[in-house]
Amino acid sequence: MLETNPNPNLDEILIRSARLMAHRGYHGTSMRDLAEVTGRSLSGLYHYFEGKEDLLYLINKQGFTSLLDLAEDLREAGFGPTEMLKGLISRHIGFFVDHLDEMRVMMFGTLELSKDRGREINRLKEVYRQNVQKIVQAYIAEARGSGLSEVELARKTYLLFGMMNWIFGWYSSGAHGTPEDLADDIFRTFTEGCAAG
Amino acid sequence: MLETNPNPNLDEILIRSARLMAHRGYHGTSMRDLAEVTGRSLSGLYHYFEGKEDLLYLINKQGFTSLLDLAEDLREAGFGPTEMLKGLISRHIGFFVDHLDEMRVMMFGTLELSKDRGREINRLKEVYRQNVQKIVQAYIAEARGSGLSEVELARKTYLLFGMMNWIFGWYSSGAHGTPEDLADDIFRTFTEGCAAG
DNA sequence: CCGAAAACCGAACGATCGTTCGTTCTTGTA
DNA sequence: TACAAGAACGAACGATCGTTCGGTTTTCGG
Numbered sequence: 001m002l003e004t005n006p007n008p009n010l011d012e013i014l015i016r017s018a019r020l021m022a023h024r025g026y027h028g029t030s031m032r033d034l035a036e037v038t039g040r041s042l043s044g045l046y047h048y049f050e051g052k053e054d055l056l057y058l059i060n061k062q063g064f065t066s067l068l069d070l071a072e073d074l075r076e077a078g079f080g081p082t083e084m085l086k087g088l089i090s091r092h093i094g095f096f097v098d099h100l101d102e103m104r105v106m107m108f109g110t111l112e113l114s115k116d117r118g119r120e121i122n123r124l125k126e127v128y129r130q131n132v133q134k135i136v137q138a139y140i141a142e143a144r145g146s147g148l149s150e151v152e153l154a155r156k157t158y159l160l161f162g163m164m165n166w167i168f169g170w171y172s173s174g175a176h177g178t179p180e181d182l183a184d185d186i187f188r189t190f191t192e193g194c195a196a197g
Numbered sequence: 198m199l200e201t202n203p204n205p206n207l208d209e210i211l212i213r214s215a216r217l218m219a220h221r222g223y224h225g226t227s228m229r230d231l232a233e234v235t236g237r238s239l240s241g242l243y244h245y246f247e248g249k250e251d252l253l254y255l256i257n258k259q260g261f262t263s264l265l266d267l268a269e270d271l272r273e274a275g276f277g278p279t280e281m282l283k284g285l286i287s288r289h290i291g292f293f294v295d296h297l298d299e300m301r302v303m304m305f306g307t308l309e310l311s312k313d314r315g316r317e318i319n320r321l322k323e324v325y326r327q328n329v330q331k332i333v334q335a336y337i338a339e340a341r342g343s344g345l346s347e348v349e350l351a352r353k354t355y356l357l358f359g360m361m362n363w364i365f366g367w368y369s370s371g372a373h374g375t376p377e378d379l380a381d382d383i384f385r386t387f388t389e390g391c392a393a394g
Numbered sequence: 395c396c397g398a399a400a401a402c403c404g405a406a407c408g409a410t411c412g413t414t415c416g417t418t419c420t421t422g423t424a
Numbered sequence: 425t426a427c428a429a430g431a432a433c434g435a436a437c438g439a440t441c442g443t444t445c446g447g448t449t450t451t452c453g454g
Contacts, residue, residue, distance in 0.1 A: 024224075024308065025305070027222055027225040028222075031412060032411085040431095040433090041433050042413090042434090043413085043432075043433060043434075043435090044432045044433065047432070109366075111221065136391065140391060143392040151372070152382070152394065155374065155378075156382070156391050159360045159363075159382070159391075162361070163359040163363075165359070169304075170355050171355075176352055182352065185349070185353070190390065191390045191391055193387065193388045194333065194336070194353050195388070197349065228441080237401095238402065239403085239404090239442095239443090240445085241401070241403060243444080245401095
């Protein structure tokens with residue numbers, strides 16, 4: 001119960017904190033706000049966290065670790081390039097939609113974190129980006145027959161991230177289709193262009 | 198002794214403020230920070246602005262108005278659907294790269310603004326989005342021969358915005374090609390898919 | 395050179411911030 | 425029942441926040 005099982009109270013606090021921080025930003029959310037929204041007193045929060053920065057750090061670390069696990073599971077599935085790219089987009093979008101608030105927080109950047117913690121989160125982010133880039137590289141090599149330069153490949157990968165991550169600002173499952181519809185649309189647009197469908 | 202700007206104007210203050218807000222967020226940037234970076238005293242800033250929110254409002258209004266002007270100029274050029282889409286992407290990216298800090302601020306949202314001002318900015322944003330959507334619609338109608346549903350068309354437009362706007366987090370002209378290269382890549386990826394080039 | 399308008403400043407206000415402290419409830423186990 | 429440990433609390437700390445105010449300097453047409 002100490003190290004093996006995550007504290008359910010702690011996860012609940014992180015989720016509710018992310019919901020608030022997603023809409024007000026890190027500096028715009030006070031510890032008093034977080035205490036109220038988690039049903040605790042201000043000083044009671046400090047029983048679980050060393051400080052406000054802890055919350056931001058844990059939201060980021062948990063989020064990017066989950067994304068990395070998703071990519072790792074996918075790699076072990078042994079798909080071909082096309083299924084791999086399709087599966088990655090689907091899982092990324094699925095996780096995004098299920099954790100919209102945490103993802104919003106994760107996009108505000110790491111500048112509020114300490115130097116060491118900021119580096120740690122950025123490292124996780126970069127590893128995930130490289131995993132995605134390898135999948136994009138494999139797909140393009142198959143579809144195109146020849147490879148892209150490093151600059152072009154990185155750019156294409158960033159464009160894919162753009163389509164996937166920009167949804168934080170507009171997507172609602174009611175008005176813009178299911179997450180599966182969205183993932184399919186991104187896959188087809190990225191591989192065939194906007195007239196595909 | 199403060200290092201004062203010899204001939205300061207309002208635009209200069211906005212640019213320097215945006216540079217700071219882009220990296221620290223609205224709440225993370227204090228009026229004292231803004232006074233220092235603009236070479237003025239704290240109270241001296243209030244000679245130009247009614248308050249902190251004024252700065253955020255003016256940065257947003259100026260930015261979205263400029264984007265709308267760009268789209269308006271383009272519409273008067275009388276291009277066909279393909280040149281129109283290409284020109285829009287090129288101008289949007291060009292403005293983005295020239296005003297990276299302001300664009301970063303504009304993406305943090307309008308929740309810090311007053312109700313009326315927030316609505317005004319969101320209206321500008323929505324008008325610009327609809328302009329872009331019309332251009333996308335015209336292109337797809339030509340390339341595909343048939344139209345898309347409203348939901349699909351809006352989704353495609355958001356995907357294009359994703360590729361264009363996500364650059365705020367990664368693009369540097371040194372490592373990822375010129376703005377023209379980037380605009381070309383987005384155009385080709387959006388119209389033909391990632392293997393185009 | 396004058397004087398009013400504009401530009402600018404230091405000092406301070408009340409409010410809120412993150413954090414800390416000493417204390418009190420609650421709970422599990424012996 | 426006893427009692428240590430975890431959980432939660434109210435109150436207060438110094439720091440910083442946005443803003444205001446009274447006064448000083450600079451600018452510039454007459």
